Amino acid sequence: MTPDGLTVLDGGDAPIRALVLDADPARRGDAPPLVQLRDIARPIPPAPGWALIRPTLAGINARDLALLSSDRTLPPMGAPRPLPMVPGSEVVGVVEEVNGTRWAREGQRVLVEPNAGCMIRGFPTCARCAAGEAELCENRDRPSVIGPGADGGLASGGGWSEGVLAHEEMLIPADGISDQRGVLGVSLAAAIHAVLRWNRRGDRVAVIGSGTTTRLVIAALRRLHPDVDITVMVDARGPQRTGRRRRKLPAHLAVDESSVARALECLGAARVWRGSPAQLLDRTAELLGARRMIVAGDDLPVLDRGLDAVIDCRGTAASVALGMRLLRSGATIVVAGRAGRLELDWSALWSRELTIAGSGGFGREPAGWRTFAAVREWLTDASFPADSLVTHRYQLDAxxxxxxxxxxxxxxxxxxxxxEAPSAPFRQRRLAVDTELPVDDTAAPMLLAATAARVRRDDEGGG
Ligand SMILES: [Zn+2]
Structure with missing residues (x-):
């Protein structure tokens, strides 16, 4: 037993605790429960290059919530995953067990990029994976040839558990990144990708939303385009959704709107607005000196000389409709929210030649760099404002x-x-392995040159 309590029972075949989703909520009607906490077999790395990761923190994101929802207006994103499964794709954790990895070693802290492309899952490389876009892999819905451990079902575990499988190519060293920042890796990658889906022309941008993605989109816009003017529109929801949410909440849980606004301004927003679509359009017209064009039979105006881009992190009918009205002709709306079946008037799309860019993942950006290379670099940089975003931590049983x-x-x-996962690993090992081994440059994870240099500096500094 070490002073840190990191030597525990030999748990080679011991089960792990996991939150398990057994059935598609949409097919179950309203029947609870959504997930159950129970023991599952410990996931086994299915092939050389694979590792078992013990999450230290695992996030809950919109994709997870959609998986648990019976509401078909919140479609799950990405390839269908086999049921039963363990949700949770936002993981910072510790390598617990490896199978023939090149650089990943037991005890190492890592971020997990949840993109398993062809090479990792044993297929000949498809066109999208060859382009570095594993998140768009054309073989995502096919059973892996190396077994179910690579398919996202129970055999591979998931973030909401004590163990999840990942291939070494999906791991990024977390040296110099706290757990609290590291667990934001997936959200930050999605935000960076969303910003880069805007092929910049102009400098006036609105971001619609207020959650984690919105906040990281603001911070990413500020970092990638320091000179853009960012307006955040928090409340662009349709009346139905707003009403449904409010009914569930006790009165004392009212939103502290001014503190939300301050937080968004700290991340880089020039201003934060709430209001009805009509109010938001009026204020934008006033700000930009834009002309409000009224179309016959339409209550709301479309702005001429409006915004250059809107990044919509909500993806509701109300937010997409508002976004299209806010834009100048020829501008871009990036739909980064989880839009499902929306009933919209699309006439502005073609009559004003708008571009709609969908953003649902990340992998490699147009300049050729890996999104997670930037994630690692930014999260390592203490000046990148990500420390206040984790607001609540819970044990699995809560x-x-x-x-x-x-x-x-x-x-x-x-x-x-x-x-928060349990703090002790379930296999016997010594901590000393962790700090002494140098990173082998020839086997280092595929990152930016600058990022790799930063990894080496961190190691030399013992951080
Ligand atoms: Zn592929």
């Missing part, structure tokens, strides 16, 4: 409260809600 808090979001003061 999952009902955790999920309800994440779903309520801003209304209960929640931004990023995370699960």
């Amino acid at each position: 999952f009902s409260t955790a999920i309800a808090t994440a779903a309520a979001g801003e209304a209960v003061g929640a931004v990023k809600v995370v699960f």
Whole structure:
């Protein structure tokens, strides 16, 4: 037993605890429960290059909430995953067991990039993976040839548990990154990708939303385009959704709107507005000196000389419709929210030649660099404002409260809600392995040159 308590029972075949989703909520009607905490077999790395990661923090994101929802207006994103499964794709953790890895070693802290492309899953490389876009892999829905451990079901575990499998190519060293920042890796990658889906022309941008993605989009815009003017529109929801959420909440949980606004301004927003679509259009017209064009039979105006880009992190009918009206002709709306079946008037799209850019993942950006290389670099940089985004932490057995808090979001003061996994590993090993081994440059993870240099500096500094 070490002073840190990091030597525990030999748990080679011991089960692990996991939150398990057994059935598609949409097919179950309203029947609870959504997930259950129970023991599952410990996931086994299925092939050389794979590792078992013990999450130290695992986030709850919109994709997870959609998986648990019976509401078909919140479609799950990405390839269908086999059921039963363990949700949770936002993981910072410790390598617990390896199978023939080149650089990942037991005891190492890592971020997990949840993109398993062809090479990792044993297929000949498809066109999208060859382009570095593993998140768009054309073989995502096919069973892996190396077994179910690579398919995202129970055999591979998930973030909301004590163990999840990942291939070494999906791991990024977390040296110099706290757990609290590291658990934001996936959200930050999504935010960076969303910003870069705007092929910049102009400098006046609105971001619609208020959650984790919105906040990281603001910070990413500020970092990638220091000179853009950012307006944040918090409240662009349709009346139905707003009403449904409010009914669930006790009165004392009212939103502290001024503190939300201050937080968004600290991240780089020039101003933060709430209001109805009509009010938001009026204020934008006033700000930009834009002309309000009224179309016959339409209550709301379209702005001429409006914004150059809107990044919509909500993806509701109300937010997309507002976004299109805010834009000048020829401008771009990036839909980074989880839009499902929306009923919209699309006439502005073609009559004003708008561009709609979808953003749902990340992998490699147009300049050729890996999104997670920037994630690592930015999270290592203490000046990047990501420390205040994790607002709630829960143990796995408090999952009902955790999920309800994440779903309520801003209304209960929640931004990023995370699960804290147990602090002790379940296999016997010594901590000393962790700090002494140098990183082998020839086997180092594929990162930016600058990022790799930073990894080496961190190691030399013992950080
Ligand atoms: Zn592929």
